[in-house]
Amino acid sequence: MSATAFRSIFFNRPRSSNKDLIKPQNVKLSPIKCSIKSSQNNVRVGVLGASGYTGSEILRLLANHPQFGVALMTADRKAGQAISSVFPHLGTQDLPDLIAIKDANFSDVDAVFCCLPHGTTQEIIKGLPKHLKIVDLSADFRLRDVSEYEEWYGQPHRAPDLQKEAIYGLTEVLREEIKNARLVANPGCYPTSIQLPLVPLIKANLIQTTNIIVDAKSGVSGAGRSAKENLLFTEVTEGMSSYGVTRHRHAPEIEQGLADAAGSKVTISFTPHLIPMSRGMQSTIYVEMAPGVRIDDLRHQLQLSYEDEEFVVLLENGVIPRTHSVKGSNYCLFNVFPDRIPGRAIIISVIDNLVKGASGQALQNLNLIMGFPENLGLQYLPLFP
Numbered sequence: 001m002s003a004t005a006f007r008s009i010f011f012n013r014p015r016s017s018n019k020d021l022i023k024p025q026n027v028k029l030s031p032i033k034c035s036i037k038s039s040q041n042n043v044r045v046g047v048l049g050a051s052g053y054t055g056s057e058i059l060r061l062l063a064n065h066p067q068f069g070v071a072l073m074t075a076d077r078k079a080g081q082a083i084s085s086v087f088p089h090l091g092t093q094d095l096p097d098l099i100a101i102k103d104a105n106f107s108d109v110d111a112v113f114c115c116l117p118h119g120t121t122q123e124i125i126k127g128l129p130k131h132l133k134i135v136d137l138s139a140d141f142r143l144r145d146v147s148e149y150e151e152w153y154g155q156p157h158r159a160p161d162l163q164k165e166a167i168y169g170l171t172e173v174l175r176e177e178i179k180n181a182r183l184v185a186n187p188g189c190y191p192t193s194i195q196l197p198l199v200p201l202i203k204a205n206l207i208q209t210t211n212i213i214v215d216a217k218s219g220v221s222g223a224g225r226s227a228k229e230n231l232l233f234t235e236v237t238e239g240m241s242s243y244g245v246t247r248h249r250h251a252p253e254i255e256q257g258l259a260d261a262a263g264s265k266v267t268i269s270f271t272p273h274l275i276p277m278s279r280g281m282q283s284t285i286y287v288e289m290a291p292g293v294r295i296d297d298l299r300h301q302l303q304l305s306y307e308d309e310e311f312v313v314l315l316e317n318g319v320i321p322r323t324h325s326v327k328g329s330n331y332c333l334f335n336v337f338p339d340r341i342p343g344r345a346i347i348i349s350v351i352d353n354l355v356k357g358a359s360g361q362a363l364q365n366l367n368l369i370m371g372f373p374e375n376l377g378l379q380y381l382p383l384f385p
């Protein structure tokens, strides 16, 4: 890709239908607002699970957010500690100490990012005051069908009423609904990388919904920070392993989104893999085109669907998306290639699992709920290589 093309992708993309997005040169980065003493104009934000990977990623992004100030941060085992002892890279910021959720006072808080393990989250959100806007990064409110949740997550749903209220937070697809939400169920990382390219193609009837195969790879931070044997350095380094074969819990989440786009049931083959890198995710998607459809039709539709979007980018013809090209950023880059088998196409989609796959999209969603430009705090270029 030429330097000019690269610049045009990242800086000069037209935003005709998305006028509230501000251009990079107009972002005013005021001094760090990460203080419990946020000024009255600021939105006071709580981060539940701030001692984990997605919680710390929210804090990193908020350091450059001119409107959101951090009012409280919670942890479980690390409650009572200063953030500088848990995450030295955040120690330069004026942040409150980590406290247990039971000790948190939410009366002075406007919104929370809930960065807790699934299963524990439903009870906790059920107990939160109703004035709070909530973006939940866990899987607890993503599946509309409670019995499907119970089947895939192996436990009863503890807040079915709240489930009815939750809006799925795939920003570019459900922007208008998210704006009015009180509780957003932020999508999983694999579902984000897979649905973003597939939804417009399915909506436009350009691909068959009966034969979608997804082969996906994730960096190890996708599994969170708590110790697990299969995540030891010795287990992960210099190798690659599949997991969740035929039964990964993201399959029903992806199928739910694709079925919404298709207007009928969709079933996919989905196999995730763990690869030895800290962050990043690639989904390679094999699809069959509808009769008479050509690869250029897929490109045209994706170009059309995302030309006004800042964070979702169809690369130039032939350019291969790489996880290096999204690291640390909120971008989803993808491209579509003709398969050697006539009538089939291969889509490659990359994101940073901790940013567009989690905390970045969560911030995009809270910006929308609070009525701010969607890209506030998110204009980080990828950290290449």
Ligand SMILES: NC(=O)C1=CN([C@@H]2O[C@H](COP(=O)(O)OP(=O)(O)OC[C@H]3O[C@@H](n4cnc5c(N)ncnc54)[C@H](OP(=O)(O)O)[C@@H]3O)[C@@H](O)[C@H]2O)C=CC1
Pocket (backbone or CB within 6 Å): 048, 049, 050, 051, 052, 053, 054, 055, 074, 075, 076, 077, 078, 079, 101, 114, 115, 116, 117, 118, 120, 137, 138, 139, 187, 188, 189, 221, 222, 223, 224, 225, 226, 353, 354, 357, 358
């Ligand atoms: N990592 C990723 O790429 C993605 C993660 N997600 C989802 O986001 C959520 C957070 O993930 P991640 O940050 O990676 O997880 P981590 O394991 O890194 O962090 C979990 C956080 O939750 C706290 N916690 C754990 N158990 C409890 C409990 N019983 N009560 C209160 N707090 C608790 C931990 O506190 P302490 O450290 O003190 O024990 C920690 O702050 C998960 O639901 C995950 O599935 C979604 C998309 C991508």
Ligand SMILES: CC(=O)N[C@@H](CCC(=O)OP(=O)(O)O)C(=O)O
Pocket (backbone or CB within 6 Å): 118, 137, 138, 139, 187, 188, 189, 190, 218, 219, 220, 221, 222, 223, 224, 250, 272, 274
């Ligand atoms: C590498 C790895 O283990 N990744 C996690 C997915 C991370 C994510 O998006 O999970 P949630 O649905 O819990 O939010 C997994 O496969 O379970």
